[in-house]
Amino acid sequence: MKVACVGGGPAGLYLSILLKLQDPSHDITVHERNPEGSTYGWGVTYWRGLLDRLEAHDPESARALADHSVRWSDGVAHVRGLATRHSGDEGFGIGRHRLLEILAARARSLGVRLEFEHEIDAADPPAADLVVASDGVHSALRGRHADDFGTDLKTGRNRYIWLGTSKVFEAFTFAFVETDHGWIWCYGYGFGPDRSTCVIECAPDTWTGLGLDRASEADGLAVLERLFADVLDGHPLMGRSAAGPAGPQWLNFRTLTNRTWHRDNLVLLGDAAHTTHYSIGAGTTLALEDALALAAALRAHTDLPQALARYEHERKTALLPVQSAARYSAQWYENLPRYIGLPPEHMFALLGQRHSPLLPYVPPQLYYRVDKAAGQLEALRRLKRWLGPKVARTVHARRIK
Numbered sequence: 001m002k003v004a005c006v007g008g009g010p011a012g013l014y015l016s017i018l019l020k021l022q023d024p025s026h027d028i029t030v031h032e033r034n035p036e037g038s039t040y041g042w043g044v045t046y047w048r049g050l051l052d053r054l055e056a057h058d059p060e061s062a063r064a065l066a067d068h069s070v071r072w073s074d075g076v077a078h079v080r081g082l083a084t085r086h087s088g089d090e091g092f093g094i095g096r097h098r099l100l101e102i103l104a105a106r107a108r109s110l111g112v113r114l115e116f117e118h119e120i121d122a123a124d125p126p127a128a129d130l131v132v133a134s135d136g137v138h139s140a141l142r143g144r145h146a147d148d149f150g151t152d153l154k155t156g157r158n159r160y161i162w163l164g165t166s167k168v169f170e171a172f173t174f175a176f177v178e179t180d181h182g183w184i185w186c187y188g189y190g191f192g193p194d195r196s197t198c199v200i201e202c203a204p205d206t207w208t209g210l211g212l213d214r215a216s217e218a219d220g221l222a223v224l225e226r227l228f229a230d231v232l233d234g235h236p237l238m239g240r241s242a243a244g245p246a247g248p249q250w251l252n253f254r255t256l257t258n259r260t261w262h263r264d265n266l267v268l269l270g271d272a273a274h275t276t277h278y279s280i281g282a283g284t285t286l287a288l289e290d291a292l293a294l295a296a297a298l299r300a301h302t303d304l305p306q307a308l309a310r311y312e313h314e315r316k317t318a319l320l321p322v323q324s325a326a327r328y329s330a331q332w333y334e335n336l337p338r339y340i341g342l343p344p345e346h347m348f349a350l351l352g353q354r355h356s357p358l359l360p361y362v363p364p365q366l367y368y369r370v371d372k373a374a375g376q377l378e379a380l381r382r383l384k385r386w387l388g389p390k391v392a393r394t395v396h397a398r399r400i401k
Helices: 010-022 048-057 059-067 096-109 140-144 204-209 217-227 283-300 304-334 344-352 364-400
Strands: 002-006 027-031 043-047 070-079 082-095 113-115 130-133 151-165 172-179 182-192 195-202 251-258 266-268
Touching: 002 010, 010 027, 010 096, 010 283, 043 048, 043 096, 043 182, 043 195, 043 283, 048 059, 048 082, 048 283, 059 096, 070 182, 070 344, 082 096, 082 182, 082 195, 082 344, 096 113, 130 140, 151 204, 151 217, 151 304, 182 204, 195 204, 251 304, 283 304, 344 364
Parallel strands: 002 027, 002 130, 027 113, 070 172, 130 266
Antiparallel strands: 043 082, 070 082, 151 195, 151 251, 172 182, 182 195
């Protein structure tokens, strides 16, 4: 099969790897419009479950990914000069540039052709049995047939900016700062020995009130460095990755959905098919899981329409709870004043529950008390299950004596 992947991000590169591993005779080319080594953003996050799935399908790239990632298991929230810490699942951070470097090297080693600085005309796609639109949220291939795909874009209310910093966060870090114009907050996580990602978000009125809508990049960074001086420990913020192209700074997140993900021999992958709010940290994971599902469908079905239909059904079904979680997560931050007055440990607990569809409709303090009580009941159930066999053995031993 001849395959053309348009877009050299994680989804397109990993799909090319999987297809070559399934059948080395596949003729696969990845077309990327930017120069090699050029990318946007800083670090990306993923979790242990994804690493386990990647290990099962291509141990070599999974090991390289793990070797170049930093890890954490705690989350820390800073509010009004106070800090609270919770332990959670093991998380990973890796530089986007490093991730693409690993996947590109692995693809090349398997015989995939990588063509950089090669922009595809959407009106004249490559001649191939399968054309994969892995060219991101602004996909030109999808855009040309937007009506057929049923593309829908919804714009979020808050403004956000994607920054880097030389401050290395040892835990996934949240910081909430009150200003005269409202609250502004950041999410920080490490992705290398000397770098972290720092995503900063605020409501539109705060953004304009602080003058961030009209500040130069340097002046805007200076304002943010002053606001987050405590959590940054004097480290600077970095506006654009030196390796990446210039791009817009403050953005509104756009949630993308499509009614269908394939048209003839053209199929959508990753951000070209869907986006989920960055606050759940799932973008890269979902893109790689798309690649896993599409490769599996193509392996199971020689009939292309049947394979693409299976892929679409499987991924749209899997995405439903994730998209719901992302929607409620975004709304939690858009309604931050509802929660920010709680004691920090309570607010942080509800931050962890922000995916709940009930939370917006239950008074926050009541929700916290109910959730805590439910957690204690579950802990008691686990203790009873653990003690049950031990108590039974003890009673049995006493009867024998």
